[in-house]
Amino acid sequence: MSATAVEPTMAGGESHDAHGHHYTSTGLDNRKIAIWAFIGSECMLFVSLISTYLIYKGKSRVGPYPHEAWTDPATGETFKAILNIPVTSFSTFVLLMSSLAMVLAHNAVVNRHVKRTTFLARLEGNSFFWLMSTAVLGIVFLMCQAYEFTSFVHEGLGLTTNLFSSSFFVLTGFHGAHVTAGVLWLFTLASIDKTRGLTPAEELKIDLCALYWHFVDVVWIAIFVLLYLIK
Amino acid sequence: MAHDTDAAHDEHGHHPTAKTYLWTALFLTIVTIVEISAYYIKPWEQSAIYVPSMIFMSAVKFAVVCAVYMHLKYDNKLFRNLFVGPLAIAIVTCVGLLFLFGKVAINLGSGA
């Protein structure tokens, strides 16, 4: 029988360890647990959007269609298949590279203490460069998306044209909004890094952003195949 | 090797090196190139294995990014559970929906 079911462990003021962190049961940081829970929740968000797109695939009453040409029976006007695989392949590649830049930014901050002499090694350790590259690649991706959207509209596919356009624009728009938020986050981190330099102890700040960014990338991996490559 | 994984439980320094990241990126790029080429290779694109193969390749990419870039392979198991649980529910829901809307057969390319 334990006589002391409730024992004191630490006095109040000491619940912070040497680094000023709070005591936690798992030893992990609260924010990292929260962002993973958030990412789990986002899975349901994107799955709902993607499911809707797939459910409505092939159900549009009028064109233009994603993968095949369409002639308007009323006017005789012909619309070509709307999706532009080369451009989207390029933007997919850009997003992939941004993920690489993102991990390298994290890597650079974590290994801040490593002495670097060669040009390549110094590049590897340049967290600001990698953060900015990630953000810029993100912007390139967004520009591709903007180009894609405007050219669709020019070719006669607006938000309200048919089921395909509604579900396509809302799904990819949601994804684009996530990329935009990520770019803002990256610029914020980059500016902090520029002004005072992120230290290895602040690795988590980058880690959180990186997890978010990779998740957005991973969603695109699914979108690219399910929307663009599978007819 | 075994020693390395033990040390991996340390707070810091357990992440892979830049080299691993570069190799991973190369791998992802190659798979992406295969995917895109498959789209243009008519015999493949029109075969029954096209859709399963594409889903498989993207699933591999998905898993690799999660494991390496998102450090799920190296980090605390808790994170893996927090992600994989919801992801499983999400995928099952998606498949359920596609079934309910009569979409699964079409997406498996059976020509229904």
Next chain:
Amino acid sequence: MATTVAPPIYAPAAASASTYGEKTGVWSWITTTDHKRIGVLYLFTSLFFFIFGGLEAAVIRAQLAAPNQSLVSAELYNQLFTMHGTTMVFLAIMPLSAAFFNFLIPLQIGARDVAFPRLNAFSYWVYLLGGIFITLPIFAGLAPNGGWFGYAPLTTMAYNPGLNIDFWVLGLQILGISSLAAGFNFITTIINMRAPGMHLMRMPMFTWASFVVQFLVVLAFPVITVALVFLQFDRFFGTNFYTLTAGADPLLWQHLFWIFGHPEVYILILPAFGLVSEVLPTFSRKPLFGYAVMVYSGILIGFLGFGVWAHHMFSVGMGPIADTVFSLTTMLIAIPTGVKIFNWMSTMWGGKLTFTTSMCFSIGLVAMFTIGGLSGVTHASPPTDLQQTDTYYVVAHFHYVLFGGSIMGIFAGIYHYFPKMFGRLMNETLGKWHFWINMIGMNLTFGPMHLSGLLGMPRRIYTYDANQGWDLFNMMSSIGTAIIIVATLIFLYNFFTSLKSGPRAGRDPWGASTLEWSIPSPPPEYNFAVLPNVTSRYPLWDVTDGHDLSREHHEGHENRDDRVPTSRELGIPMPANTFKPVMAALGLCTMLGGMTLKHVNDVAFYVVVGGGATMLVVSLYAWLTSPLEESH
């Protein structure tokens, strides 16, 4: 060994002079980040909405008391039942549960606060503003009128062109954000803020139930958010998600809604289950029977809860395979639910029962929920459901589980935890009156609905002709409602008088066993002067002879009198009060709420939405870049 009961400890007579820490005044409540204060705010706000939703129901029942009445128009009737359902689900029961999440979880796991105190404040303010936003339109006759599940295409512009549905679509998105933020917060709190030794399998049952609920929230709410965004885009920008002429599928909304909707009903019931799982062992003087089974059945309910949604749609003709699958999963989910019922009964079996009011309500839950659960199983079978769906039989089912289950459990929780929250006891005699009158009222209200439903009375009709065999049952239901109102008035009287002048409660007036009872009532702002080290599931029952350990470390000996030291005196850094989460909530709600202006005036739309967005972003930046704690 585990059943020795620590007798009530001393009563801190002066503790509530400044309830919850050193700060007082309205401003200190608006800027608070203390989880206990936020819990109290949730409690008061949701009680208000509970009364409001109840009044809507009272009008509904007055209208239906006799055939062919015209107290309200058909249109107003639609608004009333829509807002009754929406209010009770999103503005009353969920936030009543949230009141307990906030107040109890940190206390039960031995933490000083939640993981993200400011996010917690944000959740509350978003809830309050969202609640006001969705509630006010009824005074202008503009309230949502598409039912609480808002089936599209009925709710699209083509069939429902007014502003009514816009309020609903935007209001629910606002409320969803509040729930999601709270969900991430509590998941993190429970995983990461447990006191040393508080293993997962030592956590109190309420915390476990809440843990499961938070996962349901973060996985279910994104789905309804997407469904609502589609609807909003259809209404505002002319997309085609629910436009049948464009080829849209009328079942899309139904599926998305119920993928959210069924987990949602567990979101509503599991916290109440958790509360009675605290009350029953306490007043049986026995540990909870089959703790581990309770935990696993809770988790199982959570998982299965995502696989039964289409049992709400048997009548749409999904085909034999889908019907069979969803029928089976629905019957399957009744098993872990039934397991819980048996565990509660076994807990009481052979125990030394004390019938306090909270105990009565808990037993009431076990009995009433069983009735609702059984009628649920009857419509798990598609052929019978085709007879029952959209009749008052279903209304009877969900009121037995929601009123007999969730609300009874929450009342049990209020009577049980009132002393911990406010340092005073509620009046037990009035409590008993409340319980019995409530019990009679609810059975008189909802019992006859089984019969009127089986006799074919459809739900959601604003009036009916005489002599269809429903007249008597409707009259009974309406009288029952009047009785519930009496019971609720007794409760409110009891609640507010006890708040002012109830007898002082000690730390552990019930001889309960979990950590929250080891600290003063009401708890000081830091909760635990010393983080406890937990070595069992029932820490206070393992303590010999009322030897109260946490008091020992309460600032040594000088403080044996009734003064509880402040955090400043103990040198415990606490989150500072801040206005930023309130600003962020205001910005968010202005941004989303302002979108209704789209159909009124374009310029106003851009100004208000833009202004709200700016306010949101600016206050978020200010919030995220300022430290949590003021430096001492």
